[in-house]
Amino acid sequence: MTAVSIPPPVVPDRRYDIVFLDRDGTINVRVDGYVRGPAELELLPGAGAAVAALNGSGVRVVVLTNQRGLATGDLTQVQLDEVHRALAERLERWGAHVDAILVCPHDEGSCDCRKPLPGLFHAALRAAPWAHPSRCVMVGDMASDVIPALSLGIRAILVGGEPPDPSWERAQDLQGAVGRLLDAPEVSVREPVDG
Numbered sequence: 001m002t003a004v005s006i007p008p009p010v011v012p013d014r015r016y017d018i019v020f021l022d023r024d025g026t027i028n029v030r031v032d033g034y035v036r037g038p039a040e041l042e043l044l045p046g047a048g049a050a051v052a053a054l055n056g057s058g059v060r061v062v063v064l065t066n067q068r069g070l071a072t073g074d075l076t077q078v079q080l081d082e083v084h085r086a087l088a089e090r091l092e093r094w095g096a097h098v099d100a101i102l103v104c105p106h107d108e109g110s111c112d113c114r115k116p117l118p119g120l121f122h123a124a125l126r127a128a129p130w131a132h133p134s135r136c137v138m139v140g141d142m143a144s145d146v147i148p149a150l151s152l153g154i155r156a157i158l159v160g161g162e163p164p165d166p167s168w169e170r171a172q173d174l175q176g177a178v179g180r181l182l183d184a185p186e187v188s189v190r191e192p193v194d195g
């Protein structure tokens with residue numbers, strides 16, 4: 001996990017402080033193993049428009065991602081940095097950006113930040129002391145994204161599958177989740193910007 005400082009949004013009447021996003025399976029297509037290079041990074045349909053809509057609402061957008069391959073040797077830091085540069089470029093085509101990416105680089109059972117443990121959320125909230133959990137939301141495609149968020153009083157939306165717990169909030173995909181958060185059906189019809 002990386003030490004970061006996340007500045008408060010400049011929009012005073014924003015509805016949320018931070019929307020946390022899982023990466024693989026939420027923003028981009030999940031692959032077997034690890035996304036090791038830009039060629040393997042493919043945004044999910046609607047993800048770019050959804051992140052742009054979040055940006056436009058004034059909320060900070062923070063990605064929280066497990067990348068255990070860094071610990072096992074299946075993924076290098078150089079590869080991960082390239083993937084995240086490519087992610088920024090692809091999002092930029094939609095006029096979208098993420099404000100921070102926090103990574104758990106550890107193997108299972110060796111840290112307090114590999115989701116479903118809450119360490120990445122704690123780190124993000126330390127970096128954004130102005131944010132309140134009750135004004136944050138997590139969107140992810142796995143129970144391990146939802147569990148730590150709910151444990152901290154953060155609203156969570158599971159995307160892309162049936163929740164193991166029927167009381168969990170779910171949406172079809174990131175676009176659907178963001179459309180609901182912002183009460184903005186136009187999220188679904190935005191087009192990418194040129195370039």
Ligand SMILES: [Mg+2]
Pocket residue numbers: 022023024025026140141142
């Ligand atoms: Mg995921």
Ligand SMILES: [Zn+2]
Pocket residue numbers: 001104105106111112113114
């Ligand atoms: Zn960790």
